[in-house]
Amino acid sequence: MKRLTQQKVETLIREKGLKLTPQRQAIVEYLQGCTHHPTADEIFIAVNERFPLTSRATVYNTLNWLKEAGQVSEVFEGGVARFDPNLDPHYHFVCRACGSVEDIDLDAFGPLPHCTLTGRQTVESYDITMRGLCAKCSPRPAVSVIL
Amino acid sequence: MKRLTQQKVETLIREKGLKLTPQRQAIVEYLQGCTHHPTADEIFIAVNERFPLTSRATVYNTLNWLKEAGQVSEVFEGGVARFDPNLDPHYHFVCRACGSVEDIDLDAFGPLPHCTLTGRQTVESYDITMRGLCAKCSPRPAVSVIL
């Protein structure tokens, strides 16, 4: 399971002659520890708990650089941009009730059928987004209880 | 091939006791004639060519109503909301060079393999977005020419 790491980011920063700042480290650490798909604002708030004067510009600059460097991807759901530190190829599940976004492993789907487009497009990748109700929001089957 | 139509929208408007205004008609006509996936602003500009004082609020209100009524869908690509008058189930292709969004017929893919999620989610639908280069942006194979 590949994921954004401090170490990898540090290497990339050094390679490009960029600077390792505490703000950048805090953003990466937060993303690394994330179990969900945070918005820029969630990241901004989290980083400000550790570095109270971090500006939004820094958060956006860092996120944009991480995107370009291929260390996070951006997922748009319901008009909201979210950031995804999961570097393994994967799909997404979005709950229509609570809006949560879950990662779905590639092999939940099995191999996709070969796809031939008629319009001479060059297909390089594809995303699949499943929609419905997440476990928490799904109605549970009634359970019999012996009293 | 199902598509948003004036007639269907008029029927829905009457059914709900809403009013048929020239602005609404202009928005629907524009969407109907669209070969691409316009943004709210493109629609705003197009409608204002015919009705110069149409406000953004009217455009957004109408688009939101059309969405609720199931007569258009909203596609988010690259952080931009686009509107889709194609009512047939379909997928999308997005060009990474020019950003254009094309509809891909459902059967370009063939039947999808059965998908079993382990997390007790209830899957109701899914979207597939293919990414790559569109026909215009794809490098063409060299063609031999007899001189």
Place this chain on the structure above:
DNA sequence: TTTGTATTTAGACAAAATCTAAAATTTGAA
């Protein structure tokens, strides 16, 4: 034509993201 109600408009407002110039920090080298 009249009337009641829905709709439109212009502009205020809000949220998300980008840009700017000045101040501060990082880093490599002395």
Place this chain on the structure above:
DNA sequence: TTCAAATTTTAGATTTTGTCTAAATACAAA
């Protein structure tokens, strides 16, 4: 350890996208 150069950060202004509001207007039924 100190210095200098370059990058980065900050705060706030700005832009973009979308929503909300109150007053004016237009639709549609009688």
